[in-house]
Amino acid sequence: MTRRKFVILILSLLVFTLVSGWFIFSDFNKAVKNMVLKDTGKLKLKPGIIDRFVEEAKKDNKWGQFNTNMKLFIMAHYYLDSKVFSLPYRSKYLQKRNLIVGNFLLSTDFFQKKMDLNREIEYIALNHPYKNPCSNPFSSIFYPA
Amino acid sequence: MNDDGYDLILVGTGFASIFFLKKYLEKKPKAKVLVLERGRLYSHANRLQDVIDKKDTASQTWRSKRSEIINPNSEKDWVFEPNFGGGSNCWTGCTPRFLESDFKLKTNYGIAVDWPVSYEELEPYYCMAEEIMAISGPADTPFKKSKKYPLPPHELSNLDILLKKKYGDLYISQPSARASSAIGNRAKCCSSSVCQLCPVNSKFTIENTLKYIVEKEQITIQYEAQVTHLELKGDLAGAVHYNSGNKSFKARGEVVALGANAIFNAHILLGSGDSNPFTGKGLTEQVGKYVWLYFDGLDNLGGSSVITANGYMMYDGDHRKERAACLIENHNRPFIRSEFGKWRQLAKLKFVYEDLPQDTNAVTLSEDKNKPLVDYHHHSPYVEKAIARLEKDVEKYFSFLPIERVEIDDRVQRSEAHILGTTRMSHDATTGVIDKHLIHHQYRNLFVLGGGSFPTISPANPTLTLSALSLLAADQSFS
Ligand SMILES: Cc1cc2nc3c(=O)[nH]c(=O)nc-3n(C[C@H](O)[C@H](O)[C@H](O)COP(=O)(O)OP(=O)(O)OC[C@H]3O[C@@H](n4cnc5c(N)ncnc54)[C@H](O)[C@@H]3O)c2cc1C
Ligand code: SF4
Numbered sequence: 001m002t003r004r005k006f007v008i009l010i011l012s013l014l015v016f017t018l019v020s021g022w023f024i025f026s027d028f029n030k031a032v033k034n035m036v037l038k039d040t041g042k043l044k045l046k047p048g049i050i051d052r053f054v055e056e057a058k059k060d061n062k063w064g065q066f067n068t069n070m071k072l073f074i075m076a077h078y079y080l081d082s083k084v085f086s087l088p089y090r091s092k093y094l095q096k097r098n099l100i101v102g103n104f105l106l107s108t109d110f111f112q113k114k115m116d117l118n119r120e121i122e123y124i125a126l127n128h129p130y131k132n133p134c135s136n137p138f139s140s141i142f143y144p145a
Numbered sequence: 146m147n148d149d150g151y152d153l154i155l156v157g158t159g160f161a162s163i164f165f166l167k168k169y170l171e172k173k174p175k176a177k178v179l180v181l182e183r184g185r186l187y188s189h190a191n192r193l194q195d196v197i198d199k200k201d202t203a204s205q206t207w208r209s210k211r212s213e214i215i216n217p218n219s220e221k222d223w224v225f226e227p228n229f230g231g232g233s234n235c236w237t238g239c240t241p242r243f244l245e246s247d248f249k250l251k252t253n254y255g256i257a258v259d260w261p262v263s264y265e266e267l268e269p270y271y272c273m274a275e276e277i278m279a280i281s282g283p284a285d286t287p288f289k290k291s292k293k294y295p296l297p298p299h300e301l302s303n304l305d306i307l308l309k310k311k312y313g314d315l316y317i318s319q320p321s322a323r324a325s326s327a328i329g330n331r332a333k334c335c336s337s338s339v340c341q342l343c344p345v346n347s348k349f350t351i352e353n354t355l356k357y358i359v360e361k362e363q364i365t366i367q368y369e370a371q372v373t374h375l376e377l378k379g380d381l382a383g384a385v386h387y388n389s390g391n392k393s394f395k396a397r398g399e400v401v402a403l404g405a406n407a408i409f410n411a412h413i414l415l416g417s418g419d420s421n422p423f424t425g426k427g428l429t430e431q432v433g434k435y436v437w438l439y440f441d442g443l444d445n446l447g448g449s450s451v452i453t454a455n456g457y458m459m460y461d462g463d464h465r466k467e468r469a470a471c472l473i474e475n476h477n478r479p480f481i482r483s484e485f486g487k488w489r490q491l492a493k494l495k496f497v498y499e500d501l502p503q504d505t506n507a508v509t510l511s512e513d514k515n516k517p518l519v520d521y522h523h524h525s526p527y528v529e530k531a532i533a534r535l536e537k538d539v540e541k542y543f544s545f546l547p548i549e550r551v552e553i554d555d556r557v558q559r560s561e562a563h564i565l566g567t568t569r570m571s572h573d574a575t576t577g578v579i580d581k582h583l584i585h586h587q588y589r590n591l592f593v594l595g596g597g598s599f600p601t602i603s604p605a606n607p608t609l610t611l612s613a614l615s616l617l618a619a620d621q622s623f624s
Contacts, residue, residue: 039483061199091552094483095437101483111479115488130196133344134335136479138489140300141335143447 028071029058031078032100039101043110049123053104056126062103070096103127111137150397151365152176154385155404156372156413157183159231161595162404163355164274164612168619170358178364179396181387183371183405184228189352192234192342207235207341214408215511215518222560223519225406229368230351232406232562232608237340238322238348239452240280240609241472242271242288246461247499247603254465256527257501257601261572261581262617264288270613270620275320278349278609279328281450282320287457296325299334302448304492304546305475308456311545315457319474320609322349323450329354338451338478370394373515374417375401375591382417382591388515400590404615407597411508411567412517414578414585414593421578421587425509427502428521429566429602432469432528433495433558436539439482440490441549448477458542459496460604468530469498471538472604490549496535499604501525502566524557532557563607568597583618592618 033054040050057063066074077086077093087093105111106127112135113119125132134141153169153176155162162180170176187206207226216223226235245264250256272292275282282294298318301309308316323334323343330353332345346353359366369389376383376395384395403410411425448454456473464470476493503525511518539551571577574586583598585591594615596607603610 035483039485042485098481098483102479102481105481105488106479111481111488129337129339130193130342130344133337136336136338136477138446138448138479139336139477140302140447140449143303145300145306145447 026075028063028066028075029054031075032057032063035078035097036101036104039097040104043117044120045108046120046122049108049121050104052123053107053126056107057103060126060128062126066096074100106135106137112142114142150399151179152398153178153400153402154396154398155180155402156385157181157231157404157406157409158229158351158359158366159226159404159406159595160233160351160608160612161406161615162231162402163351163358164277165402165404165592165594165615165619167277167355167358168616169623170361172619172623176363179398180359180364180366181370181372181385181396182229182366182368184226185368186229187234189234189342189346189350193344196342205235205341207232213516215513215516216521217518218521220559221521223408223521223564224560224562225408225564230356233350234352235341236322236348236562236608237451239455239474239606240275240278240282240320240322241455241605242286242290242320243603243605243610244288244461246465247470247601247605250465250601254463256465258571258576260600261570262614266581267610267613267617270616271609273616274609274612277354278322278612279324279331279354280320280322280609281318281325281334283318285314286317286320287314287460294320296328299323299325299453300447300449302445302453302475302477304443304445305448305454307546308454308475312456312458312542315460317455317457319450319452319455321450321452323347324349325449334450336448336450336477340451371515372403372405372413374413377417377419377588380587380589382585382588400592402592402594404594406595407564407567408508408517408519410593410595410597412510414568415508415510415517416514419578419585419587421574421585423569423571423576423578425567426504426507427566427569428506428508428519428564429500429502429599430563431561431602431604432498432500432524432532433561434498434532434535434556435554435558436494436496436535437552438492438494438539438543438546439549439552440487440492441547442490443547444489445492446489448475451477453477456494456542459538464531467527468534469500469528470604471499471531472497496538497561497604498528498531499602501527501601502569508567563596563602565596565599565602565607568593569600570598571600582622583614584622592622594618 110121248260251259281296283298324331334347370387372387382401454475459471474495482491506521568578596611
């Protein structure tokens with residue numbers, strides 16, 4: 001191996017360690033909050049409801065459904081994704097992001113009130129099919145045939 | 146009755162066993178029966194409480210990280226529920242019938258084999274099974290029915306209505322054991338979409354509908370009793386050996402019926418020295434792939450259950466001469482698309498393909514005599530050929546919708562939760578393990594129930610069919 005190649009290898013390893021270390025120690029809940037903030041920016045949300053969701057989701061270990069690798073994958077995409085650059089498996093990431101933001105919106109009355117953009121969106125309770133069964137807001141209970 | 150034993154020893158308490166027992170007791174109401182169940186009675190109420198209390202691993206005993214089997218294939222899961230009621234506790238309740246052609250692949254398409262039983266013979270038993278499970282389903286179906294479904298169909302979503310308009314009887318409200326109106330101990334399904342443990346006890350389970358059978362006076366049920374092997378002598382099965390606690394026991398029955406599922410039935414037979422060359426071979430299940438449709442301007446709303454419809458457009462036809470049939474499911478969970486104004490402009494479809502049994506996929510004995518080795522390698526090229534054209538097929542059947550983009554999962558699902566084909570039925574012992582009454586070709590008092598009996602598997606969910614086969618077996622074997 002030439003000296004030049006060796007230096008490049010060491011530098012790449014260093015960058016990789018720093019980036020992965022940063023993701024490991026940065027807070028997944030913060031990434032969740034930022035994603036929700038960004039994707040619901042055009043909605044009229046009652047103040048404080050995103051914080052409440054993030055807090056309750058944390059308490060309920062809602063993101064325990066993602067293992068550490070998946071959390072790193074989501075955060076890497078969230079922080080590095082841009083108009084000019086995106087990591088591989090972007091559609092997988094978007095599916096997870098749909099799930100996270102979906103969980104927030106399903107914890108509010110937005111869908112139950114038929115996505116009405118004119119009213120202020122209220123928080124109901126952390127989306128939980130066992131604590132609040134029969135609350136699928138897209139089902140025929142809310143949209144009869 | 147057998148002096149020193151039971152008229153019937155039944156192994157397991159899932160669909161295969163309990164449907165068999167129901168019909169058997171109608172024929173022999175005074176029979177003395179021993180039921181051996183390897184697990185415990187873990188009630189719906191206790192499971193619900195455990196989920197709410199966050200003891201998730203306790204309630205999800207069906208999950209895939211299994212200690213009961215040896216599975217060297219890291220790409221493949223085998224999921225089942227080893228407790229009272231078996232898979233009925235965690236199933237989704239999808240109950241399409243097989244099509245007539247599923248029983249005749251050889252005759253119709255020159256592929257694999259025909260079943261020794263025909264759709265016409267099974268039809269009355271399909272009706273009985275549907276009655277017992279109070280199936281919700283539509284009037285018009287791609288398969289012939291002599292009786293209406295007991296409950297009305299689930300409501301279609303607005304996407305389903307468009308597809309129904311285009312494809313007629315090839316696109317139907319999914320027949321299901323999720324009740325479209327309250328019945329017995331079961332509430333109306335309200336689309337909570339967590340059917341692995343229904344919060345309102347809507348789907349049929351053995352516990353909510355048929356538990357009374359094992360409570361009859363002449364039935365002895367023993368929990369935490371794991372059957373290890375049978376004594377096979379001449380043309381009969383003799384004593385049934387089982388472990389309970391740290392002790393071993395044996396019991397005698399005039400008739401023995403195994404309903405432990407396709408992995409464990411085969412394992413028990415192999416552990417008993419069954420020398421039929423097909424026992425354990427041909428382990429098969431369907432192969433599933435998800436597709437997301439992102440719409441431009443079409444909101445996907447309505448529908449009264451978790452899977453609203455089945456599409457038969459890619460199921461039957463001459464293509465089966467060379468590639469697998471496919472059944473489409475429209476999944477109606479509360480998923481969203483995180484894009485302003487397009488929140489619900491997407492659909493999640495599952496394309497479920499049949500597979501052909503291959504002898505190299507097999508259940509065998511392992512060094513641990515209590516655990517089967519589940520030696521599954523890969524699905525067949527017959528499925529691969531069908532999956533290879535999925536993109537084209539989606540284009541062909543769905544492009545009339547306002548689709549913005551399509552996303553096809555890069556991988557197939559790790560499991561369809563259907564364990565099939567290890568004790569195939571056939572006309573004689575040169576081509577299979579059991580006959581059309583699910584009786585072992587050699588041991589004539591031994592029934593081997595369940596989806597292990599399927600010689601080919603169809604893309605349709607198997608449980609209604611295996612329950613109907615249990616009813617047929619008990620009805621036609623006892624007077
Ligand atoms: C998550 C999930 C979803 C599903 N959804 C659907 C669906 O929507 N539609 C469909 O058609 N199918 C579905 N299935 C499949 C369905 O559950 C099975 O086809 C069905 O349960 C098979 O019935 P069975 O009686 O043959 O076996 P099981 O239900 O597996 O019952 C076997 C019984 O035998 C007992 N047992 C096992 N070994 C021994 C032993 N050695 N000694 C004593 N007892 C023993 C077990 O404890 C159990 O009680 C699903 C399965 C899962 C896991
Ligand atoms: S969709 Fe919901 S209510 Fe219906 S059976 Fe499944 S979990 Fe139960």
